[in-house]
Amino acid sequence: MSDATDTVDATDTGGARVWAFRDDRGTGLTAAHRPTRVLAYVRAGAALLDLGVRPVAVYGSGHDGEALDPVKAGGLAAAGVPYLGPGRTLTHARVAEAGEVDLVVDVTYDGKSAYALDEGLAERLGVPLVALSVGNELPLAAIVARFGELAGSLGAAGAATGPVGDAEAALRAAAGRTGLRVLALSGAGPEQVYLARPQAWPELARLAELGVRFVDPGPGPGANWLTTDWAYAVGLAPGLVLFDSRANAAPPHVVPPGARLTPWNPETPPSPAAFTRFFQDLTAALEDPSV
Template sequence: MGAARVPRRVIAYVRAGAALCDLGVTPVAVYGSGHDGDVLDPAKEGGLRAAAVTYLGPGRGLDEALLRELRPDVIVDVTYDGKSPYALDEAVVERLGVPLVALSVGNELTLPEILDRFGELAVSLGAAADAGTAGADAGTAALDAGAGVPETRAGVPGAGAGAEGDPGGRESVSRAGLRAAEDALRKAADRSALTVLALSGAGPDQVHLARPLAWPELAHLAELGVRLVDPGPGPGANWLTGDWGRAAELRPDLVLFDSRAHATAPDEVLAGVRSTPWNPETPPSPAAYARFFHELAEALTA
């Protein structure tokens, strides 16, 4: 049975909230992850600060009384394992009695599939007001049925929501922008012979080197022709952890560096290598990835 109304008061993990904001749904508030502090990370904020969205601090330490005062209709998180919300204690949501949707951003999905799911969710939450009602009804029914559980049980709006809910509004414009950015990056990669290494600095003595195929957006870059460097064998599914000497040995022409506040910038320890920022938690929206693809295209051809 569907919900009586479209959920309007959304609280979200900052990555999900920034994506929804891009897609036309402004959250009441957002919370961070265990990496985040008491101030919203500028690398993650997207349009949230401009939209005056309240930041609540790290999700694992949220004040339940404050959450109740905010009266959320739904909480939106992400999941990397397909089982548990990434940034919020599921038991808190269960005690609140509020529906939880945790959309997968793991490598079992392609980047286009991830973007489609967030687009469908945004429609179900009221984005694209001129859209047909079938997709929104399906989305609210899923939310209503899945209180307190992640995506694998809470459900995700069906594919029809994206098809019926986008008759030329904001989502269509941003999709066109994404296609243009992909074309620009494809052309830049075709003209450039630069090799690219994605990494996250973990202090002066340690760095996490990204395995390209473990990241949907990096795998998509490879599909567009970017010459990504694989760090090679060793432990770790998403990252190979080593020292900065290991990064230097790979001899990348360009470094995609983790631009989040907790990460170490490579220019502090990896001298003489060109670099450009990469947010491993880029909001899953066409607009956010279009910006990233344009920035990388410029870095490849500079």
């Protein structure tokens, strides 16, 4: 876990200014100067862009193809940030096409390793690799705050602030008024669907704290998802379905009778702006029968 004292510029024993940051693997990282040219995993890069740090390029995960998934992209495409393809396929030469890089930013789900990039590539590039947690060992507010701390260490002003509180208040009120039962899922084709276990996802756990009534998928294997068929999902009789809208997920094959549908990005950028938009969209879906 991080130590906040390691997230700002420090001074070495010779009096020179250096950049220092402790990531969520517990790895203390340093550089002779504050990094300005960041290569990032798409989710991390979209968050940093929201927070005032523009990456020089981004890469995808093993679920991504050679084109940037617009659902995961946030404002990256509009900002002209190049996408280099899946992280595990990147080479030193491919990264060099984006120019010089002095920091890599990834995410971690297990607190031990970077999710989307071969850590050896960062070593070959000769630059620090920051991996910030997006798993359920941290609450959503702490995850967002950590990205704010990193952005602040990279020179972004006011990076950790945002209007999420107002959006949360509106969502809490809507959840209380409607009382809809909500099921979050990811389509795997006509025969199979993955049902999210709400406490395994920080944003869903936060929604539950705000009063959203999630449907429990029930017992079975899988820490994050219960793998089942569409008939089982329909039988849970949700009033609202949050469906995984990423390019690697299949669209809902069957809609439970009377249920509303609204998209959910399980890789929402961990920034106040991105979660404000998600909470606002969910509030509208809870309140508007036409959604």
